[in-house]
Amino acid sequence: MEQSERLAKRILDYYDAMPRGERRLADLLLEQPMAVVEKSAAQLAERATVSKATTTRFFRRLGYQSFKAAQRAAREQGVDPQPVEFGARMHRLAHQQMDLSQHLQSEVQNLVRSIEQQRSDDMSRAVRMLARADKLWVVGFGDNYPLAHFARALLIKIRPDIRMIPIGGFSVPEEFASISPSDAMLAFGLSRRTRALRNVVRSAGQAGAKIVFVTDYGSQPPSSSETAVLRCRTVGSGVFDSPSSAVSLMIYLCSALATHLGESSIDRLKRIEAIHSDWDDGPDGDW
Amino acid sequence: MEQSERLAKRILDYYDAMPRGERRLADLLLEQPMAVVEKSAAQLAERATVSKATTTRFFRRLGYQSFKAAQRAAREQGVDPQPVEFGARMHRLAHQQMDLSQHLQSEVQNLVRSIEQQRSDDMSRAVRMLARADKLWVVGFGDNYPLAHFARALLIKIRPDIRMIPIGGFSVPEEFASISPSDAMLAFGLSRRTRALRNVVRSAGQAGAKIVFVTDYGSQPPSSSETAVLRCRTVGSGVFDSPSSAVSLMIYLCSALATHLGESSIDRLKRIEAIHSDWDDGPDGDW
């Protein structure tokens, strides 16, 4: 085995062949990459509910001389890959091979940090805003459009009156004119924040609408008591940034919203489900 | 154990506690739910490279009287997944409070498991297919549409000739007619797989196009040497299933594809980047 391979890669390579106990350790370490440097072998054993002996054997079988050696290697290589900017990315694109384990590690980190750093009052304020809103405007331009689309697909299942901006081919201002102070806006401003987005959000603010703003770390949206900001870490290990943590937050947000809305969204969901199974002619005999 | 529980559910419930051999069988059956009715116990054993004895023990441990009993049950209940346990979810929606840490745990697990289970040859085959394709068709109906949209947004940055199905308001067959054997299709079939999706994928297969099929457990797409299957775990802790692991896989796939394409995609990315910064008036002074 290559001397300098990362822990995650070694784990994934060997994963299919692992016995049960080692697999428990593997899952633990993949889910919490920091653990290998922060915890002792005994602590790892306890967390994974295996014996210390198994832990020792585990690292040895991954090709390390010992647990300490693995820990040292992880410390040296750094557990978290640093963000890279455009030039470096192009270089990587040209030369360096990506691997899944690296991607996994980066993604787990995005998720964990995005959710852990979530200020829970912002989240609950967001839920309240979306729940009370009369109409709901979902906004995303450019790369953010698919995200907006995705959020809309969730929201439409639990409450009515969701509007997309931009909507294919129609001029934004005309559509947007009917926004009112009793409305709320869910705006996506990850990575490139276009002028159009800024304009829309500003107008919404001026119109007195509540705003839930989903962004990454590089942006400071207009802070007012009427704005809730949800920040996502979107660092990518490859060529692209990864909005998967934003997707994850949306899932949570909408789930919480559904709970918050209670009966009405239950009814709605049931009705939708009913229509679906009415249209589908029964379970779809697997191709 | 509930007498009438489905095979897939039993497998997943017991999955973490399975020894290696049984897990091999579990993986096989999760990937090919039809297998349990189509194949004999001995054939399953062979495919999973375990002994017949292990196969017998496996079904018994899942709570079935025997392999035959399991087969019978599967045949009666039909092999395809019920669209998630709707009732249970509604109950959860009504009563259980969601919390972020629970969500995080579930999401990380989805991610880790999705990547653990990735057969790496399928991933690289997928990359090759998408790289060589003349035209690229991205398909997703219903809930899968935002995902397809998202994938398209990535792909269009690294190669030309990407087409969406369905495309707003246009009849699918007409658009679809121009598919050729030198094309490839990226199809999303998470959760509810509609008839339309099946039709499109079948037609694509008949036309001789390569197919990359993104799905969760419980679906058996047409297996041919021309199809690569990417499976995602989408278990949700709240009201909705979470496709974030699918998003993550797409990010990786596209990143790998860009690397694979090399120069041409570098150029393309640079060109796009240039146009963007031409249109935007420089970095957007944070609101």
Place this chain on the structure above:
DNA sequence: ATTATTTGTTTCAAAAACGAAATTAATTTG
């Protein structure tokens, strides 16, 4: 009906996995 044949189950011995406790190594403390 009798004999092959195929399929699933059980038995049994070997191998693998595992944890408790002993042992050794490293670290801290006196």
Place this chain on the structure above:
DNA sequence: CAAATTAATTTCGTTTTTGAAACAAATAAT
């Protein structure tokens, strides 16, 4: 520096897993 403490590894006996082969049951063929 030695003793004490903590951390990691090894040993060793037990339990679990596993496949080969014997066995039983069902199916097909003669």
